[in-house]
Amino acid sequence: MYCVVSRFLDTIARRQEQGGGTDGVYKIWTPKHEANLLRHAAILHDVGHLPFSHVTEQIIQHDPTSFRCGRISADAFVFAAEDILETKPKLAEALSVAIVLTDRFHHFYQNCIDRKEAESQCLRIAALIAGLEPDPGLTGLASLISGPSIDADKIDYINRDALACGIPVGVDVSRLFLRSSFLEVTPAELRRMRSATVDPPRSEVVFVVNSSGLDSIEEIGQARTVLYHRVYLHQTTRNAERLLGKAVQEVVLDPNRTAQKTEMRDVAKLWAMNDANLLEQLSTGRNASAARIARRLLTRRLPKRACVFGRTYITSAVPIDDLFPRMDQGAKKSLSKQILGTALEELRARKLRGKAQRDIENLILQEALALAELLGPDVTKIATGQRPEVVSILPMSNVEPNRSDCIILENDRLNSTAASSVSDEQMEAMDIVKSTGYVLTDPIWRSLVCIATQRVFYEHGRTEANVTLVPFPGIEFTVRARSRLLLDQVAVRSKVQLDKAEIDKLTRSAVRKNYFDPTPRLAPLDVDEGAIAQIASTLASFNGQGGWTVSSNTVKSYIVQFPPRHRGEMVKLLQKFYVLDRSELSPVIAGLIRQVDLGAGRGFVVPMSPDSGSAVRTQIEQDLSSNFAGGKFQFCKTIRDAFQVAKPGDTLILCDDNITSGSQAFCQFQAWLGIERVRWAKELRRERGIENTALVERDIELLKQINIQIVTAAGTDVANEFLSTRMTKLGLRFNGARFGRTLSMVSHSLGDLEGFLRGVGEQLVAWTRFNADGLPTLSSAQLSECKRDALGYRGAMALACTPLNVPTGTITALWSPGFYNGEPWVPLLIRRGYLEKLVVG
DSSP: OOHHHHHHHHHHHHHOOOOOOOTTTTTEEEOOOOOHHHHHHHTTTTTTTTTTHHHHHHHHHGGGSSEEEEEHHHHHHHHHHHHHHSSOHHHHHHHHHHHSSHHHHHHHHHHSOOOOHHHHHHHHHHHTTOOSSTTTTTTHHHHHHHSSSHHHHHHHHHHHHHHHHSOOOOOOOOHHHOOOEEEEEEEHHHHHHHTTTSSSSEEEEEEEGGGGGHHHHHHHHHHHHHHHIIITOOOHHHHHHHHHHHHHHHHHHHHSSOOOHHHHHHHHHHHHHHHEEEEHHHHHHSSSSHHHHHHHHHTTTTOOOEEEEEEGGGGSSSSHHHHOTTTTTHHHHHIIIIIIHHHHHHIIIIIHHHHHHHHHHHHHHHHHHHHHHGGGGGOOOSSTTTSSSSSEEEEHHHHHHHHOOOOEETEEEEGGGSSSSSSSGOOEEEEOOOOOSEEOGGGGGGHHHHHHHHHHHHHHOOOEEEEEEEEEEEEEEEEEEEEOOOBBBHHHHHHHTHHHHHHHHHHHHHHHHTTTTTTTGOOOSSSSSHHHHHHHHTTTTOOOGGGGOHHHHHHHHTTSSHHHHHHHHHHHTTTTTTOOHHHHHHHHHHHHHHSSSSSSSSSEEEESTHHHHHHHHHHHHHHHHHTTTTEEEEEEEHHHHTTTTTTTTTTEEEEEEEEESHHHHHHHHHTTOOOOOOGGGGGGOOOSSSSSOOOOOHHHHHHHHHHEEHHHHOHHHHHHHHHHHHHHHTTEEEEEEEEEEEEBBBBBBBBBBHHHHHHHHHHHHHHHHOOOSTTEEEEEEEEHHHTTBBBBBGGGOOOOOOOOOOOOBBBBBOOOOOOEETEEESSOOOOOGGGGEEEEE
16 A cells, blocks of 8 residues: 555656646645655554454454453444544554554654654544544545545555456556546535535645546456455355354353453454464364364365355245236335345344354254254264354355545546446445355255254344335235245255255155244145146135235245145145135126015115125126116115115115125124214124215114115025124114025034144234234133134134135135234235235245
């Protein structure tokens, strides 16, 4: 860096000698005694680096309370530096500043320059290292030493590292500094450049790159990008760096108090070591774990990839594309970002740093050991009692963005690179660094560690938030998202090139030993594809709330929520599912309408519910209105329209696709009669999918004087029994509910599967009715209600739906969203009115 700064200063001096005191409308500022100040700052700016600089510094940065700077913690030291400097220096910068300001350095520096100026010069050097102006108005000097996007340090390390690593990139320093200068800029011009509202108090000296050097600025961005790809963030580099970091952590976080730990925790003593000293102390110290890891590093026995993670390698538990085919691409991307991106960022930013990273590494190791013990003889490569020497995680790369653009002189006018042809993204290696992380271990443990990692990440990569669901333009819901890191097993295994036969054998063994029961989504789906296709075909006509549809992918994502031992039986159960086809709807209901005895009056066909009922009424009117034209039946959009012409003694015919329990119909009549919800039976107060506006007094009186008949395509006798006595008590003339087909029920015990479905159903009812994630917080009455309706309303265990809706008597786990054991439960179908209770993940 000293050479780069010196070349720049020499260029300015030569131009001054040649009579170049101005650069267009701006005055060139030539450093005099500041020249040596810049050279000394260039020499000293990195003096605070620790051995293996960025590796050890990041360990301290992510766990500052475990290290000390003298009598205070490293955390307190950096915080004090931030407070004094009013910037956010990195640890090495803060240490460099502190070293330059010590009495010992001051005494040394007096022998290098005029003794009278030593103290003030030390302060100026410290300011330059911290990126601050050494004197008022000299901001450009700090930009040369520690600039926002281009400085001597970047130019120096890019050329140095490219040459050392044999990477054919570099920066043309001569061209970059061609006519680059320190310019004196007036307050008015500064205000224009900064888009400020008032002039700054004084003129300032700024570091300016001439427009002829713009292509060199692009070179810096390109070279930096290549170096990050091929050197700094190369997997082998990061692998070795993590081993070193683990060795340091093993010493520093050792629960026992040792001399080695005391010395390693002291940042000043660590700073006094060089790279070789640090490796020697780690490899020969008393901490056996640290010594073993350090010796691996010295002999280049690096662990191998067992698992990979990142945006490319995670998948969603909810196949949004298939569930909501009408959702536009913008809404899909937004939802994906909210669900997948949040969980991934939480892992990257919080859980894979410092002690938290070491803790997760240890969890993966312990999980792999437990899995090996569970599988026993099926693990053939590993001896009994053998342990992996190391499990390490290489987090997804995180390159800090440059702070701002640099200033350029173009056509006698100062601008920033943001206004030039240089792409903003070009200056950021971050933008093209692959955000991929790895888990590594000893070769013979790779398959076990891969399976263990998927489970640990799934259980610890949890985030929760409300997200916006837009199933199609013009309608949106706020739903709950509980995200877990669900790795795409096929993509992961392909990337790390695991032995397919070995990991398939271990996975099958883990399935037999019920290893995946607590986390079923991690168990691969092994069911008959033909059966899945048949189920999807049967349910293809379903069009639920929000445009919810069923496909082979949604069937698979539903089945994968079941423990592997239940999946085959659940597939067989779904093959018995009955869907009342849309083509059956009109003729079935038309036949029922004709059977209604109108007496001397007329019949008015209206919807039973505002959602599915309206859709059914519209379809019937479209298909069959000609058959009823001129007769005694009239189709009306709402009950209010019917009551405009109806008279006492006429018949109100309410149509819908199904009636299972009768509770929704009863609640609708209570609402029309103006009975407040607080007076309803407790179990009915949460009823959805009804019109809540009461009729006017005249229509309420007519409702009590008119005959009432309900007709649906499918139903149960339970509904008739439920309504018969209750409607009479409301003062209504109820003539019963007619339905074309009795809903099919499960006619035999489902054994263990029934117990599982019951357990799921209980927790789903708890969520949809009481907003409870689980059962422990419920009252005894609420718990009783959850148990009663866990397999469908009052335990009906129906296996049916219509093209538009799902009866409440259908097994609850098939149509209700919610949580099961803290996990999002995504139903196969959705009952209308329940989409707002959806939980995605």
